Amino acid sequence: MANQKRDLYEILGISKNATQEEIKAAHRKLVKQYHPDLNKEPGAEEKFKEVQNAYDILSDEKKRQLYDQYGYAGIDPNAAGGFNGAGGFNGNFGDFGEAFGGFGDIFESFFGAGRRSNAERNPNRGPIRGEDEFTSMRISFMDSVRGVEVKVPLTYYKLCSHCNGTGAESAKDVETCPTCRGTGTIKTQTQSFFGTMISEKRCPTCNGTGKRIKTPCHECRGEGYIKVKEQYNLKIPQGINSQRQLKIAGKGKVGKNGGPCGDLYIEIIVEQSNDFKRDGNNVHIEFPITSTDAILGLRCEVPTIYGMTTIDIPSGIQNGDTIRIKNKGFKDVRSDVFGDEIVHIKVVVPSSLSSDEKQLYEQIRNVESRKKDKPNDKYNEKIKRAYKM
Ligand SMILES: [Zn+2]
């Protein structure tokens, strides 16, 4: 879609914290301004689609939240800045999805309150987009680190390419319904005491579509859609975190009257690790060392989510001190930036000593006792002074 990168709030001319009422109002105004039936200026149609798309996302709290958090990448894996390798997501369905995008919604919001929409009066007329579907999937912690490809068994519908969703074998096989002359409704007049009453109801011959099909399409048996069962190759990007949704365009619920199918959203649930704690793209671990190593310092291996790496722990490190290892955190799903690993040092004091060790520690203490600034003595002096003990 053209100008896909423009900010959605900017397109609707509203602020980031606009209410749903404000979003609706802005949309209604712009739709009237750019609707292709009302505005014949070049570029109006593009603008109209853009407005439509922005509204589709921002009027859906769930999508809006994803957009706020991740930009276009949150709502469309194909968008610029999205993750690599997910390019196949839209398959062939992007085209008609784009062309008819949110058609039902246009009328719903255009005619809004007070007036019954065309779709309500004649629910079978005009293309109607299928609903979105939501599901979830659990992946292991290490799969979230590296990214993974999984086969997902999908059953969905696609527009029949033979009849392009009309359900007719050929264009000649679609004729205007003779009962309602294409209006989809029939009017009946009844005489009563008050005069002539005219009532309108859905045409029983065409079921409100206004069309009659002479020969149904042989591919889809007149349904307009074909059921597909597929082992879909879902690419889960490196660094994905829980609660993120992946969108598979056009694989939600089936559309109507040639309208596009909805989209399928898969929420990813990442199993947590007991050792590596994720915080944004950073990873925290608690790393035990002996008190001797804390005193003398140490070069040693520490685990990261990418395997072991060697670090230098400086002498005199305290319990709870942290050491940051650059770029050993999670990869950001939207960029090539990596988080860091933060190693929390846990000093372990030996609970039992061999006689050799005991002797050596005693020697150290003898040396230390000559110092004047032992912390326990200093502390006691301070308390005695303060409380006049
Ligand atoms: Zn067909």
Ligand SMILES: [Zn+2]
């Ligand atoms: Zn009819």
